[in-house]
Amino acid sequence: MKRSNELILVISLILLSAQITLGQTTFGQTTFAQTETIDTAMFRRIREAGLASSRIPMLAHYLTDVSGPRLPGSSGYRRAANWAVQTLKQWGISEAYTEAWGEFGKQWDLAEFSVALKLPYYQPLIAYPEPWSGNTKGRQQAAVILITSKQLMDTVYLKEHLSLLKGKILLVYNNSNKMAAGYATTPGRLTDSVLEHIEGQHIVSRNEMETIISRDSILVAIDKMLKKAGVVARISAPGNNVNGVVHVQSANGYKLSDPEMITKISMSFEDGQRLARLVRSGQRVELIINQKASVSTRDTKGYNVIGEIPGTDPVLGKEIVMLGGHLDSWASSTGATDNAAGCIVVMEVMRILDSLNVKPKRTIRMALWDGEEQGLYGSYNYVKKHFMNADGKPNEANQKVSGYFNLDYGTGKIRGVYAQENKEMIPVFKNWLEPFHDLDAKTVSANSTGSTDHESFDWAGIPGFQFIQDPVDEVWTHHTNIDDYDHLQIEDLKQAAVIVASFVYQAAMRDEMLPRKEFVKKVFVFDGL
Ligand SMILES: [Zn+2]
Secondary structure (H helix, E strand, O other): OHHHHHHHHHHHHHHHHHHHHHHHHHHHHHHOOOOOOOOHHHHHHHHHHHHHOOOHHHHHHHHHHHOOOOOOOOHHHHHHHHHHHHHHHHHOOOEEEEEEEEEOOOEEEEEEEEEEEEEOOOEEOOEEEOOOOOOOOOOEEEEEEEEEHHHHOOHHHHHHHHHHHOOOEEEEEOOOOOOOOOOOOOOOOOOHHHHHOOOOOOOOOHHHHHHHHHHHHHHHHHHHHHHHOOOOEEEEOOOOOOOOOOEOOOOOOOOOOOOOOOOEEEEOHHHHHHHHHHHHOOOOOEEEEEEEEEEEOOOOEEEEEEEEEOOOOOOHHHOEEEEEEEOOOOOOOOOHHHHHHHHHHHHHHHHHHHHOOOOOOOEEEEEEEOOOOOOOHHHHHHHHHHHEOOOOOEOOHHHHEEEEEEOOOOOOOEEEEEOOOOOOHHHHHHHHHHHHHHHOOOEEEOOOOOOOOHHHHHHOOOOEEEEEEOOOOHHHHOOEOOOOHHHOOHHHHHHHHHHHHHHHHHHHHOOOOOOOOOOOOOOOOOOOO
């Protein structure tokens, strides 16, 4: 299967080379070069290097299987970050290093974990620990008590029933809890009609964040109360944890100021439903739980990975084109589609450009960001430190950043790009995508899109963009126990690397920096939260 795909790509590559040659000689001026000249010869070389001698399978293996889960601050994150630096250096990218972006918090590394049904009969259950949640007192056997999510959030109710909860395992149960309807379990490809009107992903507002955080702080206080009352663990088994796929994340517990949390577990929906039915029919239901993680405060800083190909032009060399994606992941698998995928593409772009020995006029700088899942920590603090003055206005270095290209919408191939309401970028992107129509990338959306690291650049007034990608994996694998290598679409990642490398190269070589929107000073959505 893979071999035949590769063959098709090689054939289309040959066909495209012919088209480009034709375009250059016959239509070069009218079709491709209305706004700027595209270096089609270099685009072709990038294609060859990206499709014929890809290193993507190797990059994917090391960033997922070998590194393990990349929770910020964890050993897995550090393994991945250090490996990325070493690999860039081996390729000859000498300007490669990790850079602290600020204080993250605790280093949490899971050492042991198991959950099994003990009574009425023994059976292992599908369940995972929420990151940064507290350890059990060794291997504990305890009875299960049902509690609705409404009762859980009702402090008056809880206080009345606290004495009954001592030594018990709470299973948070919702009466209306049922499988999420129409839950996507198959790969998705964007159709032309969807692409035509594609909307960006939701951009969380400061107000929404404040609401989420205030609700979460109530839950933190409740968990504290439960822990003090001697509750063994709190288990949730929501309706989207179906078919063996379990979503596992946590909003808190990593900050130095956070107290040690109660043991929190995310369980498969079906296992949770079975436990609930058994309890309701009066069966004696007991689980055996063991959760042990090491928690360290030896190094509380967070780190981004930076790599650079210096610009060669005496003037333009001081200007920068950036690309990046977040390296951190959740911890129940190896974060392959969210977001090793983006990091694999970013590293492959650097490898391709370096292997072609390009001499970019502008400096090309890549970043693998830390702490994206907690609130774009790595990218925001990097941008704030390097490109902003203390008064919240762009500094001199900011004016030298031409643009930033982000990858974080999964493993699906690139279908186009969001112009982030930067009208002047629309014709530029259309022009750049012209040679990639045969690879299914042709859509330029005027819309803004959110929920990832280009927002940090957009906040600073730097043109920051995220690509439109096929939602092959978006709902299905992200933040789950199945976000592993096998869900990566290797051929899609090769396509993405070719397009991003070409975009970055073109941005580094064109006469002008990329056009900007007007800068509006505002508080960053996650600042200080
Ligand atoms: Zn992500």
